[in-house]
Amino acid sequence: MTAQVRGLLAIGAASALGSAQAGWWAVPAVAAVSAIAARGTARPWLIGAATTLGWLLLLSWDALRGPVGDVARLVGAIVPVGAGGMVLLTLGFAFALGWSVTRVVNGLWPAR
Amino acid sequence: MARSRGFHAVTAAAVVLAGGLLWVGARGAGPVPPLGPLLDPARGAWAIARAAERPARSVARIPDLTQPVRVLVDQRDVPHIFAATALDAARALGWLTARDRLFQMELQARAGEGTLTELVGARALPLDRETRALGLDRAIARSWAALADTADERQLLDAFSAGVNAWIDAGSAAELPLEYRLLGVSPRRWHPSHTLAVLARMNYTLSAGAPELDRLAAASLVGTAAAEALFPRHAPLVEPVIPARRAMPAFDLPPLPDPGAPDSAAGALLRTLAAVLPSRARDAEEVSLGSNNWAVAAGRTKAGRALLAGDPHLELSLPSIWYEAHVVVPGDRDAYGVLVPGTPVLAIGFTREVAWSVTNVSGDFTDAYRETVDDARAPTRHRVDGAWRPVETWTTTYRDPRGRIVAVDTLRATFRGPLRLVGDTWLSLRWTALEGGHELRAGDRLARARSIEEALAAQAEWQAPPLNLLLADRSGRIALRVNGRFPVRPGDGRGDVIRDGATSSADWTGDLPPARLPQAIAPEQGFLASANQESVDPRDDDTYLGSTWPSPWRALRINALLRADSAVTPEAMSRWQVDAGNARADLLVPAFLGAVRALGAAAPASARAAATYLARWDRRFGPENRHATLFEQAGRELGDRLWDELWSVEDSGGRTVRRRPRQTPAEMVLLSLLRQPASAWWDDRRTPAVERRDELLAQALGTAWDTLLARHGPAGGDAWRWSERRPAMVPHLLRLRPLGRYDIAAVGGSGTLSPRTPGSAHGASWRMVVELGDTVRAWGIYPGGQRGNPVAHGYADRLPRWARGELDTLPMPRTAAELPAATVRERLTLEALP
Numbered sequence: 001m002t003a004q005v006r007g008l009l010a011i012g013a014a015s016a017l018g019s020a021q022a023g024w025w026a027v028p029a030v031a032a033v034s035a036i037a038a039r040g041t042a043r044p045w046l047i048g049a050a051t052t053l054g055w056l057l058l059l060s061w062d063a064l065r066g067p068v069g070d071v072a073r074l075v076g077a078i079v080p081v082g083a084g085g086m087v088l089l090t091l092g093f094a095f096a097l098g099w100s101v102t103r104v105v106n107g108l109w110p111a112r
Numbered sequence: 113m114a115r116s117r118g119f120h121a122v123t124a125a126a127v128v129l130a131g132g133l134l135w136v137g138a139r140g141a142g143p144v145p146p147l148g149p150l151l152d153p154a155r156g157a158w159a160i161a162r163a164a165e166r167p168a169r170s171v172a173r174i175p176d177l178t179q180p181v182r183v184l185v186d187q188r189d190v191p192h193i194f195a196a197t198a199l200d201a202a203r204a205l206g207w208l209t210a211r212d213r214l215f216q217m218e219l220q221a222r223a224g225e226g227t228l229t230e231l232v233g234a235r236a237l238p239l240d241r242e243t244r245a246l247g248l249d250r251a252i253a254r255s256w257a258a259l260a261d262t263a264d265e266r267q268l269l270d271a272f273s274a275g276v277n278a279w280i281d282a283g284s285a286a287e288l289p290l291e292y293r294l295l296g297v298s299p300r301r302w303h304p305s306h307t308l309a310v311l312a313r314m315n316y317t318l319s320a321g322a323p324e325l326d327r328l329a330a331a332s333l334v335g336t337a338a339a340e341a342l343f344p345r346h347a348p349l350v351e352p353v354i355p356a357r358r359a360m361p362a363f364d365l366p367p368l369p370d371p372g373a374p375d376s377a378a379g380a381l382l383r384t385l386a387a388v389l390p391s392r393a394r395d396a397e398e399v400s401l402g403s404n405n406w407a408v409a410a411g412r413t414k415a416g417r418a419l420l421a422g423d424p425h426l427e428l429s430l431p432s433i434w435y436e437a438h439v440v441v442p443g444d445r446d447a448y449g450v451l452v453p454g455t456p457v458l459a460i461g462f463t464r465e466v467a468w469s470v471t472n473v474s475g476d477f478t479d480a481y482r483e484t485v486d487d488a489r490a491p492t493r494h495r496v497d498g499a500w501r502p503v504e505t506w507t508t509t510y511r512d513p514r515g516r517i518v519a520v521d522t523l524r525a526t527f528r529g530p531l532r533l534v535g536d537t538w539l540s541l542r543w544t545a546l547e548g549g550h551e552l553r554a555g556d557r558l559a560r561a562r563s564i565e566e567a568l569a570a571q572a573e574w575q576a577p578p579l580n581l582l583l584a585d586r587s588g589r590i591a592l593r594v595n596g597r598f599p600v601r602p603g604d605g606r607g608d609v610i611r612d613g614a615t616s617s618a619d620w621t622g623d624l625p626p627a628r629l630p631q632a633i634a635p636e637q638g639f640l641a642s643a644n645q646e647s648v649d650p651r652d653d654d655t656y657l658g659s660t661w662p663s664p665w666r667a668l669r670i671n672a673l674l675r676a677d678s679a680v681t682p683e684a685m686s687r688w689q690v691d692a693g694n695a696r697a698d699l700l701v702p703a704f705l706g707a708v709r710a711l712g713a714a715a716p717a718s719a720r721a722a723a724t725y726l727a728r729w730d731r732r733f734g735p736e737n738r739h740a741t742l743f744e745q746a747g748r749e750l751g752d753r754l755w756d757e758l759w760s761v762e763d764s765g766g767r768t769v770r771r772r773p774r775q776t777p778a779e780m781v782l783l784s785l786l787r788q789p790a791s792a793w794w795d796d797r798r799t800p801a802v803e804r805r806d807e808l809l810a811q812a813l814g815t816a817w818d819t820l821l822a823r824h825g826p827a828g829g830d831a832w833r834w835s836e837r838r839p840a841m842v843p844h845l846l847r848l849r850p851l852g853r854y855d856i857a858a859v860g861g862s863g864t865l866s867p868r869t870p871g872s873a874h875g876a877s878w879r880m881v882v883e884l885g886d887t888v889r890a891w892g893i894y895p896g897g898q899r900g901n902p903v904a905h906g907y908a909d910r911l912p913r914w915a916r917g918e919l920d921t922l923p924m925p926r927t928a929a930e931l932p933a934a935t936v937r938e939r940l941t942l943e944a945l946p
Contacts, residue, residue: 019152019155024151024156028130061153065162066160066165067161068161070164074850074903075294077850090151090158093133103123107126
């Protein structure tokens, strides 16, 4: 397993656990901490993918315990983006948060 | 290493994106709720999936429980609560209803106290403004302040609240209702007065019609004499709630005077009055709906046991209006029924000894007073009997969910009630619903009654809204009391006029004493029925109770069914609740057919074709029926032509606009007119010809035929099916369409026992049949389910059976052990919080 994959899994797990414990703010927080830990060299797409993975894990956990498809259909009709759109919106939100926060931290890090 | 210009551009874009996401995530934007808490798979909308199923066994904690409470939730999601004390049972009920219906409870409480804007935002401002202008919020505060700490009602409210708050405090993210996540708000803690607010909201919902308005609107166009005849004080079609001394039904059909000269003063008065009365009372469509209940004494039932049926008709919603529960407290109560979520008492239900159900009384419980004030713009005093009395003035603030001020109003009240400026007139409103009562205590005591007498005594404290309380008991007897507070007016006693506030002689002189309330106990005829019709035959008792009695079509039908059956069974009671027959059609269809027959070849061809089709109708309103569609269309066409004198003509930007009347006369008034074939009312003044009865009826039928052919294709096609033309619907409380249910094929129409009007969600909100014998047997259903979670099976699982007219058997175990294990979905133990 490459370091990149290990990082992705670790950040994804942190994102999932953080969200379960503290709510959605865990996603930008985990992304920011990861970017800071990488001293401005974190790859935004990788962090974004990791936070998306974290929420995907949570969604899978929901799906194991209840009718997630029904939630997607109902809430997707209310929002209204459709069932598939609801899933994409959720995962896209996590990705965009992870990517953009990482990119901001990288941009603020002093140039070497 | 220097960074490129591109790097900085991407960074800038990322800053904007991150900032935007964090903002929309936390605060939302415009109609978009905060996306973070909504999309979060752990705590957001997705989480409700995890709460769709509940564990088979669980333990929860509630403060101050004296002993553990055992709750078995059956397959229909109904909790059977076994508690040591009534207050423990109330705590459990609070916890359980919060778990299933918390959002609905908060919504109804806020609607009652006028703080909906704090939950759903500024769009609810008009509703809140009306609620507060009517003084409902202050009435709730007064009622709460009047309850001493030791009062049994206070203890009941406190106990219920403790249960609700225990659930809120411990509630998991998954159990939080979806609506909170969609609105981006958190539940507020339940205060005991919130239960009073829920009751106030129910009072508002049941506020009956305002006869003053209908009569004034008509008088402004056709004069007072005609208006009095079009909107008569007594129903001309007599089938009263209390059995009459003469044979029923009776037709007291006086001739209608021709349209007279407009009464301009009535028009001005109408605009004034329409602004101060509760808007529900202005909503004419409501009055034609209502509820049914009927009971049969043991002597007229096949099994020799009393039977009782009830089906309140309300604006259906999901989550459902009612919550079903069974409460067992040894030595105190063993009661089953439905309650309004947010309240701890069963509104309709039964014990092992007594069953009860209620319908609304279409009486008159509001009066408006024209006040003489000291300052036409900002009065501080008003004159009564030559002396000045203070006008109370205060400001009230409306806030949005974030606490920002949405609006501020200055409100006023006299000793009579809220004071409002309408045009250049200050009017105060007196309304029984604003003057307190002990409905909770009355409801709580009813659950402990062991006989009709005990039940009637328990309900003596009930004030508002007045209800037709129907009872049956295990001894085989039945009873009905028109129950509640009926103000006694001075003079002729009528309440359908605006009174002069400058004199105290215009004020109510008291209330109708309990002994004068219309009631029937163990009537000789062996059955009783109410369907919101006039309470008493005026030939038996002319005491003023109101003057907005709806046409008694449902009362006619159920009484006909009851008279024809002297060996009634529970199955018949259940069947009648969805009976497709219609007394209205029975009386009006012959009029259409007779008119076409009388005209013969002179009738339009379309009318002759329509008459041939209509003659084949069995006059039933089943979902598959095609003929009902023609009858209803013909009725609409007839109404438009017949009551053309009541259409108002207004100038709208230089254009003449004709407006439909706010309310046309009740169809029972049409029966009078049918006996006057040459009355001026039959002439449609928009046409050069002078029509008489038969011409107008034939025209209406013919036009209806042509209209339906053009719209829906050949007669009898699928598009003519009644279920297509008037389906039932059960919208969500917030009108979120994906969470509601629409296009439901079910029996029912205007005037059937299961009524339905176009574009309306009104319908039978709970159907119940009870047989009281050595063992109580009961059946019931409502259109929805016990759960508030829209992805739970129990959200709307009963709807298909309700639509088919089926009832579920209601199990009533004496002990937890009596409920068969196979029927238990969940075992819950509620323990005291250490």
